[in-house]
Amino acid sequence: MKEEDAGPPKRELYAVLQVSPEATDEEIRKAYRHWAQVYHPDKYQDLHMKEIATQNFQRICEAYEVLSDENKRQIYDIYGMEGLTSGLELGPKLNKPEELKEELERLRRKKEQEKMAAHFRPSGTILANLSLPKFLDGDGIMRGKFGSSRKFWGAAASAVLRHQLSSVSSIEFIASAGLRALIGVQTTRRLSLHSTATITIAKSLRDGSINLSNSWIRQLSETANGNIQLFLGPESSLAVGWQKKDEKMSAARELKIGTSSFGASAHYTRHFSSVSHGRIAGRFGSTALEIEVGGGRKVSNFSTVRMLYTIGIQGIFWKFELHRGGQKLIIPILLSKHLNLTFATGAFLIPTSLYFLLKKFVVKPYYLQREKRKALENKEKTSAQVQEARAAAEKAQQLLQNVANRKRNRQVETNGLIITKAVYGSEKALKKGEVLKEVNDELASEVIDVTVPLNFLVNDSGQLKLHEGVKKSGIMGFCDPCPGEPKQLYVEYTYGGQIFEVMVDDYTALSMPQESHRV
Numbered sequence: 001m002k003e004e005d006a007g008p009p010k011r012e013l014y015a016v017l018q019v020s021p022e023a024t025d026e027e028i029r030k031a032y033r034h035w036a037q038v039y040h041p042d043k044y045q046d047l048h049m050k051e052i053a054t055q056n057f058q059r060i061c062e063a064y065e066v067l068s069d070e071n072k073r074q075i076y077d078i079y080g081m082e083g084l085t086s087g088l089e090l091g092p093k094l095n096k097p098e099e100l101k102e103e104l105e106r107l108r109r110k111k112e113q114e115k116m117a118a119h120f121r122p123s124g125t126i127l128a129n130l131s132l133p134k135f136l137d138g139d140g141i142m143r144g145k146f147g148s149s150r151k152f153w154g155a156a157a158s159a160v161l162r163h164q165l166s167s168v169s170s171i172e173f174i175a176s177a178g179l180r181a182l183i184g185v186q187t188t189r190r191l192s193l194h195s196t197a198t199i200t201i202a203k204s205l206r207d208g209s210i211n212l213s214n215s216w217i218r219q220l221s222e223t224a225n226g227n228i229q230l231f232l233g234p235e236s237s238l239a240v241g242w243q244k245k246d247e248k249m250s251a252a253r254e255l256k257i258g259t260s261s262f263g264a265s266a267h268y269t270r271h272f273s274s275v276s277h278g279r280i281a282g283r284f285g286s287t288a289l290e291i292e293v294g295g296g297r298k299v300s301n302f303s304t305v306r307m308l309y310t311i312g313i314q315g316i317f318w319k320f321e322l323h324r325g326g327q328k329l330i331i332p333i334l335l336s337k338h339l340n341l342t343f344a345t346g347a348f349l350i351p352t353s354l355y356f357l358l359k360k361f362v363v364k365p366y367y368l369q370r371e372k373r374k375a376l377e378n379k380e381k382t383s384a385q386v387q388e389a390r391a392a393a394e395k396a397q398q399l400l401q402n403v404a405n406r407k408r409n410r411q412v413e414t415n416g417l418i419i420t421k422a423v424y425g426s427e428k429a430l431k432k433g434e435v436l437k438e439v440n441d442e443l444a445s446e447v448i449d450v451t452v453p454l455n456f457l458v459n460d461s462g463q464l465k466l467h468e469g470v471k472k473s474g475i476m477g478f479c480d481p482c483p484g485e486p487k488q489l490y491v492e493y494t495y496g497g498q499i500f501e502v503m504v505d506d507y508t509a510l511s512m513p514q515e516s517h518r519v
Contacts (some may be wrong), residue, residue, distance in 0.1 A: 007435050010456075011076075011077075011080070011405040011469060011470050011471060011474070012068055012470075012471055012473065012474025013062075013063040013066055013076065013474070014063075014067070014467065014470045014474070015470045015471060015472065015474030015475045016035075016059055016063040016064065016475070017032060017035060017060070017063050017064065017067065017477075018031060018035075018457065018467075018475065018476070019029040019031045019067075019367050019467070020391070020467040020468070020470075021077065021468075021470065022467055023067075023465065025068065026080075026435025028068055028444040029065050029068070030063070032060065032063075032064040032068070035060045035476070036057065036060055037401070038399065038403070039053050039056040039057040039060055039399060040053065040057060041053045041054045043227040044399075049398070049399065052395040052396070052398060053399055055392065055395070056396050056399065056476065059216045059476075063462070066084065072084060075136070076488075079227075083422075106337075111426075114134055116455075117485060119461060126328070126329050126330070127330045127331075127332075128329075128330070128331045129332055129334070130331060130332065130333040130334065131333075132333060132334060132335050132336070133334065133335075133336065133337060134334075136262070140294075143350045144198075158174060158175065158176040158177075159174070159175050159176075160172055160173070160174050168189060168190040169187065169188065169189040169190070169227040170187070170188050170189075171185065171186070171187045171188075172185065172186045172187075172188075173185055174186065174202065180204065180206070181204070181205040181206055182202045182203060182204045182205055183202065183203055183205065184200060184201055184202030184203065185200070185201055185202075186198065186199070186200040186201075187199055189507065194218060194219035195216070195217065195218050195219070196216070196217045197214070197216050197217075198213075198215045198216075198217075199212075199213070199214050199461070200212070200213045200214075201213075209233060209234050210230040210233065211231065211232070211233035211234075212231075212233065213229065213230065213231045213232070214229070214230045215227060215228065215229040215230075215497070216228050220242075223244055223245055223246040224242070224243065224245075225242075225243055225393070226240075226241065226242045226243075227239075227240075227241045227243075228240055228241075229241070230286065230434075231258075233261065234446070235258055235259060235260065236257070236258065236259050237256055237257060237258035237261075238255075238257050238258075239254055239255065239256040240253040240254070240255050240256075241253065241255075242254075243283065246423060247271065248270070248271050249268070249269060249270050249271060250268075250269045250271075251266075251267065251268045251269070252265075252266065252267055254266070254267040254487065256285075259284040260286075261285060261287055262285050262286055263283065263284065263286065263287065263288060264284060264285060265281070265282065265283040265284075266281065266282055267280065267281035267282075267292075268280050268281070271422070272371075273506045274298070275297055275298040275367075276295065276296070276297045276298070277295060277296055277297075277414070278293075278294070278295040279292070279293070279295060279296065279301035279306070279308065280292070280293050281293075281295050283312075287310065288313070288314075289312050289313045290310055290311060290312020290313065290314065291310070291311055291312065292308050292309065292310045292317070293308070293309050293348075294306060294307050294309055295307065295310030295355075295365075296321070302324055303323065303324045303326050304322075304323045304324075305320075305321065305322055305323075306319075306320070306321040306322075306323070307319070307320055307321075307351070307355070308320075309347065309348050309351070309352075310323070310332075310409060311339070311344055311348075313339075314337070315334055315335070315336055315337040315338070315339075316334075316335045316336045316339070316344050316347055317333060317334055317335060318332070318333045318335060318347070318351065319331065319332045319333070320333075333348050334363060369415070375484075375485070378483070378484050379482075382483045382484075385483070386445075386479075386480070386481055386483065387483070389479035389480060389481075390448060390479050392479065392480065393448060393477055393478055393479035395451045396453075396476050396477045397453060398475045400452055400453055400456040400477055401452055402457040403456055404452045404453070404456040407455055407458055408455045410460075411458060411462055413445070414462065415495075415496055415497055416458075416462030416495065416496075417462040417463065417464060417493060417495050417512060417513055418425075418455075418493060418494045418495070419451055419454045419459050419491060419492075419493045420451070420492045420493055420494060421451055421466075421490075421491070421492040422449070422450045422454045422489070422491045422492070423447050423448070423449060423450065423477055423489075423490045424447065424448055424450045424472060424473075424481075424487065424488075424490075425446050425447030425448055425481045425482060425487055425488075426447060426482040426485050426486075426487060427485070427486040427487060427488045428446075428485070428486075429446035429447050429482070430488055430490055432446065445481065446481055446482045447481055448479055448481045450475075450477060450489070452477060452480055453475060453476060453477030453478060454491065456477070457475075462495070462510070462513075463483045463512065463513070464511070465509070465510070465511045465512075466489075466504075466509060466510040467509055467512075468507070468509035469507055469509075470507065471506055471507060472487070472489055472506055473487070473506075486505075486506070487505075487506045488503055488504065488505055488506065489503065489504050489510070490502075490503045491503075491510075491512070493513070493517075494511060495512075495513040498518060498519075499518075499519045500512070500514075500517035500518050500519060501517060501519055502514070
């Protein structure tokens with residue numbers, strides 16, 4: 001996964017003015033006046049320097065134009081520059097932060113749906129049940145089924161017509177044919193910023209029964225939500241659930257009580273990296289008692305494969321799954337209906353061992369080679385962009401040079417904060433280059449020397465602060481030398497005659513001097 005996709009918002013406009021994302025209007029105005037004095041074209045007589053100043057002054061003005069406008073700043077804080085260019089019209093109907101956030105979230109979901117729809121029009125599940133015992137008995141190995149992606153309807157084929165009634169409500173008309181032929185209607189409404197309710201009514205075309213379901217979903221925190229589902233019909237039930245999902249894990253629990261059955265289920269998924277995960281799940285009740293373990297791997301932006309091992313009262317299973325957009329291919333293989341400890345252990349250990357062997361000697365080398373190839377392709381693709389950005393950063397440093405030298409000389413006189421070396425760029429390049437030494441020619445293209453701009457940022461009190469959550473490539477005199485790669489900033493400095501050094505990640509705050517940086 002690219003670093004830009006995984007990290008927090010870039011917030012480069014805050015870096016341009018060198019202010020915190022929590023800065024007040026007065027702090028933003030003060031920063032603008034400070035940088036405007038540095039880069040105002042009228043200060044320079046030389047035509048070359050005037051041209052450089054004009055380019056950087058425009059960046060300062062663009063940043064101030066957004067951050068000094070309350071509505072534009074709110075949009076930028078949530079969705080960056082993309083939000084400002086998304087076509088959202090500000091007016092009296094969108095004058096509160098909550099309303100702006102809700103409307104931008106709606107636009108984001110709409111774009112994601114359009115992007116997914118461009119790749120996957122249909123939605124459904126193909127289930128192919130394989131039975132090893134039946135195959136050994138000569139009865140055939142497979143029986144298949146095509147089902148709707150909606151478990152509630154469980155139809156062989158279905159059609160859904162959806163209409164958006166407003167920004168907070170929608171209605172769907174459902175018609176299904178097959179083993180569970182039915183017609184129905186479902187309406188969904190967002191009750192508040194954190195609550196959603198759904199009502200579904202469906203009539204079976206086979207026995208004439210009517211099913212009514214109500215569900216309420218409440219967001220409990222940024223990563224968790226709870227839900228209550230009430231089903232009324234021939235098999236009425238009440239279900240209460242909880243889900244939590246963040247970048248590293250997802251978990252869910254559900255308790256369901258029906259007129260003729262009851263059950264509970266839980267699952268926990270741990271993401272080991274951006275492409276692989278492990279999963280453990282359990283189900284028990286009046287009709288089920290089983291444990292499921294396994295894992296999966298993301299093979300593309302839209303596709304994930306998963307292998308699971310299940311043991312329970314119904315037997316021992318392997319299950320293979322392919323998830324691609326709204327489509328699923330599920331292949332459960334019944335290995336044995338009898339719970340034999342030796343067979344169950346072998347059924348778990350043999351494929352697990354094969355998986356780790358394949359991962360180590362086949363899959364991992366393949367992905368490392370592919371990532372290396374992608375990195376080279378990305379480097380070639382962005383080389384012109386990087387060269388242009390590097391040239392712009394060097395020009396910006398030219399304008400900072402004189403003031404940076406004066407500030408450095410003052411710090412030398414007072415034995416204050418003096419930046420002796422600062423390098424920003426690829427995390428891998430900095431580690432390979434052993435930053436205490438000079439970065440070699442091979443790695444030089446992935447880093448940029450930022451000693452001048454950091455000396456410029458040292459204040460009269462002999463302190464320097466870079467703010468949390470702000471991408472450092474946006475700082476005046478910096479640039480992104482390796483788009484798509486994780487970056488770090490390495491700094492060597494002296495203070496009070498002592499030597500210090502520190503390395504921080506791209507979005508991490510940095511304050512100097514600090515006793516913890518002492519060599």
